[in-house]
Amino acid sequence: MPRSTPSATQILDKALDLADICGWERLHLHEVADALGCDLAAIARHYRQKDDLVEAWFDRADQALLARGKAADLAILTAEKRLEELLIAWLGALAPHRAVTGQMLLYKLEPGHVHLQVGGLLRVSRTVQWWREAARRQNLHLSRIAxxxxxxGAYLRTFVHWLHHAEEAPADLRALLRRQLRRAPLGWLLRG
Incomplete structure (x- = not known):
């Protein structure tokens, strides 16, 4: 029987679907290959290791944030509201696999995964950079660094809260994010 040659998207989607059932820790790439009717080499062509699937998942959320950033209605909003809309789009992209997303983070934070922890810090930085860019923030020097x-901090607090409160109403999550963005001194920077 001929083996399939799945796309990177098909592999990621199948891995997420299987992880919804068994959990991220118990997910094995050979099971993803079996479910797709391919061999491990077909998966290795797109993903060198299991953590690459995590990165692809967060890349997908970043793309949702950037797509929202292109919307015409965003340009007329305040900086705070633009940031709110963009992060809500990012979280919305992760929502179909919220529990697995949290499991992925725990996997990255395991003591034996220092190499993944460093990648996780870079991921946070990359997402925050795209968030700022899509919101058209133009602060420079010390103001930009601050x-x-x-x-x-606002991103991490909101993300962790979102992971732990799956039943929360969307309006409550938005209210929490707004409070994060209005806290001094961030609120001052966004209004300045």
Whole structure:
């Protein structure tokens, strides 16, 4: 029987679907290959290791944020509201596999995965950079550094809250994010 040659998207989608059932820790790439009717080499062509699937998942969320950033209605909003809309789009892209997303983060934070922890820090930085860019933030020098640091804190607090409150109403999540963005001194930077 001929083996299939799945795309990177098909592999990621199948891995997420299987992880919804068994959990990220228990997911094995050979099971993904079996479910897709391919061999491991077909998966290795797109993903060198299991963590590459995690990166692809977060890349997908970053793309949703950037797509939202192109919307015409965003340009007329305040900086705070643009940031809110963009992060909500990012979280919305992750929502179909929220529990698995949290499991992926725990996998990255395992003590034996220092190499993944460093990648996780770079991922946070990359997402915050895209978030700022899509929001058209133009602060420079010390103001930019302060804003990036404060936005990183707001991003992490909102993301962790979102992971742990799956039943929360969307309006409550938005209210929490707004509070994060209005906290001094970040609120001052966004209004300045």
């Amino acid at each position: 804003e990036e640091s404060l936005l990183t």
